Structure formats: C-alpha cells, structure tokens
Amino acid sequence: MIGGNSMTSPTTTIAPARAGRTGGSGLWKNIKRHKSVYLLASISLTYFVIFKYVPIWNAQIAFKDFMALDGVLGSPWVGLQNFKDFVNSYYFWELIRNTVMYSIGKMIFSIPAAIFLSVTLYECRIFFLRKSVQTLAYLPHFLSWVIMYAILLAILSPSNGIVNDVIKLFGGEPISFLTDAKAFPWIVILSDMWKEMGWSAIIFLAALMGIDPSLFEAATVEGASAWQRVRYITLPSIRPVIVMVFLLRLGTILDAGFNQIFMLYSLPVYSVADIIDTWIYRQGLLEFRFGLATAVGLFKGVFGLILIVVSNRLIRKHTDSGLY
Amino acid sequence: MKSSIRLTKSDKFFHFLVNTSLFVILAIFVIPIWSTITLSFRPNTFIGSALDGMLLAPWKWSTSAYEALLGHRAFLTSTFNSFRIFFQGVATALFLTVPLAYILSIKTLPGRKLLYGIVIIPYLFNVGLIPNYLLVAKLGLMDKLAAVYLPGAISVYNTLIMKSFFEGISEELKESARIDGASEITVLLKIILPLSKPILLTIGLYYGVHFWNDFFNAMLYLNDSALQPLPILLRNILLSSGMNEYVEVNAFGEAPIAAIKAASVLLAAIPMLIAYPFIQRYFVKGTMLGSVKG
Numbered sequence: 005m006i007g008g009n010s011m012t013s014p015t016t017t018i019a020p021a022r023a024g025r026t027g028g029s030g031l032w033k034n035i036k037r038h039k040s041v042y043l044l045a046s047i048s049l050t051y052f053v054i055f056k057y058v059p060i061w062n063a064q065i066a067f068k069d070f071m072a073l074d075g076v077l078g079s080p081w082v083g084l085q086n087f088k089d090f091v092n093s094y095y096f097w098e099l100i101r102n103t104v105m106y107s108i109g110k111m112i113f114s115i116p117a118a119i120f121l122s123v124t125l126y127e128c129r130i131f132f133l134r135k136s137v138q139t140l141a142y143l144p145h146f147l148s149w150v151i152m153y154a155i156l157l158a159i160l161s162p163s164n165g166i167v168n169d170v171i172k173l174f175g176g177e178p179i180s181f182l183t184d185a186k187a188f189p190w191i192v193i194l195s196d197m198w199k200e201m202g203w204s205a206i207i208f209l210a211a212l213m214g215i216d217p218s219l220f221e222a223a224t225v226e227g228a229s230a231w232q233r234v235r236y237i238t239l240p241s242i243r244p245v246i247v248m249v250f251l252l253r254l255g256t257i258l259d260a261g262f263n264q265i266f267m268l269y270s271l272p273v274y275s276v277a278d279i280i281d282t283w284i285y286r287q288g289l290l291e292f293r294f295g296l297a298t299a300v301g302l303f304k305g306v307f308g309l310i311l312i313v314v315s316n317r318l319i320r321k322h323t324d325s326g327l328y
Numbered sequence: 329m330k331s332s333i334r335l336t337k338s339d340k341f342f343h344f345l346v347n348t349s350l351f352v353i354l355a356i357f358v359i360p361i362w363s364t365i366t367l368s369f370r371p372n373t374f375i376g377s378a379l380d381g382m383l384l385a386p387w388k389w390s391t392s393a394y395e396a397l398l399g400h401r402a403f404l405t406s407t408f409n410s411f412r413i414f415f416q417g418v419a420t421a422l423f424l425t426v427p428l429a430y431i432l433s434i435k436t437l438p439g440r441k442l443l444y445g446i447v448i449i450p451y452l453f454n455v456g457l458i459p460n461y462l463l464v465a466k467l468g469l470m471d472k473l474a475a476v477y478l479p480g481a482i483s484v485y486n487t488l489i490m491k492s493f494f495e496g497i498s499e500e501l502k503e504s505a506r507i508d509g510a511s512e513i514t515v516l517l518k519i520i521l522p523l524s525k526p527i528l529l530t531i532g533l534y535y536g537v538h539f540w541n542d543f544f545n546a547m548l549y550l551n552d553s554a555l556q557p558l559p560i561l562l563r564n565i566l567l568s569s570g571m572n573e574y575v576e577v578n579a580f581g582e583a584p585i586a587a588i589k590a591a592s593v594l595l596a597a598i599p600m601l602i603a604y605p606f607i608q609r610y611f612v613k614g615t616m617l618g619s620v621k622g
Contacts, residue, residue, distance in 0.1 A: 289461065
C-alpha cells in the first residue's frame, strides 16, 4: 500500500479562499500551492496527455504524405491533398450516404422502441413480467458484436435458422440475410435495436419514475382513461428527455457503429455496408494509406465536434441539462 | 398509486395490450438466445428444422461442442489471455481513473476549469484510428497485452460518472480530515474510497466488460497467436466455414461447426453473465449520473 505518503506535505489543505485569482500567474501560483493534489493525479495526467493528446498531435499526418520511416515529423507536407483525394473519391458519397443512413435508421427505430418499452414497463402491473423483460432487455448491451454475430448466425442462417424456417413455412424462399444487399441494412438496424433498446430505455424509465404520482391520481379522479393518462401526462412529462436523447444521437451521426458493421459485413454487401470508419480501417491498416485514412478520420472528428457542440447548445436551450 | 380504483373496460383493454406487448418483447429476446443455446447442444446426427432444434428435449442434447472447445489448446490459451487482459485492464484503469476523478471532484481546486477542459476536449474531438495506432506502435506496445487495455484505460465518460459520485460525498467529512492534517492521498484512501465501493464496482465492471469484449484493439495490436484473447479466436471460428487456416483441420472433433460456433460464444459470455447481476444493481444509478451535467 501507499501508506507512507511522505511525498505530500500534511499542511496542504484546499483553501476555499482562492486568494490568488488575480490573473494567470496567480492561478499558476495557486496551482503550485496545491501541488500535492496534482501530484496525486500526476500519473493519470501524464497518461492522459500521452494517450489523448499525442494522437491529436499525430493527426497532423492528415496534411502529410506519411512515410513510416520518416515518422510523423519527417514526412513531407502535402497541404489538403489527402482531403481532396477523399472528397473526389468514387466512394465519398457512398460512404457518407451509408453512414448517415445507418445512424438515422438506428435513431428512428431504436429510440421509439425504447420509449415504447419504457412506457409499457412503467404501466405493467405484473411484477414478474416486468422484471424478466428488464433483465433480458438490458443484457444484450453487454454482449460484444462478436457474440451478437454468432446469435445472428444462429437465427438467420439459410439452412438452420429459425427466421428462414418461418419464411419457408409461408412458402417463401430462404434469404441469406447477411450477404444480401437488400436485407443487410435491415439486419444492421434491427440487430442494433435488439441489442440497445433495453439499455436506451433506462433513461426514459428513470424519467418516468420522476413523474409526480398525484398527477395521475388527479387525472383518474377527473375520469381520464389509461390511454389519456399516457397521452396527456406520461409522454409530455418525458418529452424533454426524448428531445435530449434525439439531439445527443444527432451529435454522433457520423458514428454508425464500427464494431457492428465490421463484424457483420462481407464483400457482397460492401456497397451498402461500408461506412466511414470501416473505410478508414481498410485504407489505413490494410492498404497503408495512413495520410489519407487520417485525413478522413480528422474530417469526421472535426465534423463530429461541430455537431456535438451544436446539439449540446440545442439541448441546453430545450432542457435544463447538457452533455458537458 | 392507481390502486383501489375500479378499472373501466378501456383501461382493462389498455392493460391487456401492455401485458401482451411485453410478452411479445420477452419472446423477441428469448427466442434468439434460446436458439443459440440449443444450437450449441445440437448433436451431429440431428435432422430437422430450426424449430425442431429449439424444442429438442434436453436429454437428447449433446455436449460434444463444449467438450471439443474445452479440450482445445487454443481455446484455453485465449481464455487465459482474456482473463489476464480483464484483470490487468481493470486494475490499471481504476488506478488511473480514480485519482483523476478525485481531483476533478474537488470544487475548490485551483485550475479546475482548465483541467476540466483538458479532460473533456479529447472526449468531444476524436481524431480516429490511425493517430492512435501510430502512438501504440511508437510506444512499443505491439504484441503486448497492454496494447489492448492501455489505450482505453481512462474513459472520460467513466471518469465523469465517478467524479459525480465523489462530489456527492459529504464535503464536511473531507474538510474535517484535511483540517486534522490528513494529506490528499489519505483523504482519498481512508475517506473517499471506503465510501465508494458501489461506484468502484460499477466502473470496474464497465471497464472489465469493455476489455473482455474488445476484439478490435486485439486484432490491431496482437499478431502473436499465443497472445490472442477470446474475441479474436471466436471471430476466427465464426468466420470459418467449416475449417480454414485459422482453425486447424479437425481441431474440434465430432461436433457440427454450427454447434461449435454457438458454444464458443456462450462460453465466452459466461463471465459476463456472472458479472451482470452486480452491474444491473448499480447501472441505473450510473447511467443517470452520467447524463447529468457535472
């Protein structure tokens, strides 16, 4: 154990006085006075700078023709060439389209599903049913996409999957869902919904728990039906949370779910499956076009930052909370 | 609430619909999981539809897929690697996250705003894969297990959840200890941490689940097959159609390959299923804390 703690002076306290708030140097002095606190976190901070800020420094190769031998600093500058290559690339619009299609598609399906789940759970009077659904619905969030892929193989397989069994039962032709360009986007959206809807429902459920019960009592006394209670009390009460969740998702619209797509896609479905992140991976680490791949990553990072700042502004405007 | 009030016809219908919906939702979650479980026990001699397979009586189940996996070296090595990544990762992550969350939670800390900015910027601005890859390569972490967990050993999100929890601990308690001459390390170790067991468990498990599930970092940074964790082996098994270069020919004996695939992921999910009830107890609180501005 770290029992000795000889490295900190025992007299240091966190003075609430904030005596030295007269400017930059005052702040610095004040920080130095509290160096024992900073010392405590020094390893974490060093780690943080190395693992979070060196990559930002490395991102300069987006403007360079990166050569592994020359390193980050030694590679020659090429200006915006990498960005131009990306924007003019045959794949540019396809990648943007797929990425946005998956983000929006997931949002349109899984948020309403989560709202529906949370409201039904909230209204359900059968304890056992409620608990079983909750336990099972939260679980898939903790499964990796590798495991999800195995589950999808088990139910979607053309030869021995239950889904194709049902299709055959109704006289249809079995579909090879994971390699069929028409079916693939649906598999992505619906499997994400299956995995995440329980988890997404938690935040709505928590909001529902916060509704003042006297509202329901008053409504019932006034003769409101269960439907009317949902329509005029339950849903309006969680409206701010719904708005917040939608806006948060808008902020991450360029993250279409790398792990999922990477696990599920294959050559026959690239044209509908390839998203910005999977493309970055292949360009960068399979074709070694580091500069180009970094430029695309940086493009996505900057765009994502703008989106998240905007959505956070909107959240602050429409609700009382914010992301940061 | 809503207890002794007589239900009208439409209210009864409403509750009927609510319960039916939940039963349907329950089925939507049970069927895929049950399909996978029964598939893993399907004997080689099985003939019939998927539905027949799902309803196959347990005494006709075959454990050959599990026997094959548990008797296979690569599977055992990968499991061992996964456990190493799990424990080393969680220990490292908590060791790094706790002090950062703690100093962020000190409201009177000079430079707190600046520090908060430093922590939040990488969270909002993600430069992507390649710059991180270059860093890991530069640090000489290639083919080291640490490459899997070190890049994610401080998650800003987890740090902020933990910080909110620390902020909730009574300020007087900390202040009185400081007045008594306790150093910051003593305050953290003797006062904060004993009161923070639920959050340490929750965040530790969040990290643990993340490291246990990770296949991407392992795929990028571990080329040595002796170091590969479970997700990589699983992925190779899943992507193989029968047998291929990743999985040795006949490595898994008699069991059908579909059963092997199902059994392998179920085995890999067991530690998660054990941890799950513990996480479930706390994660509602955790997610709520995370969504509230700090």
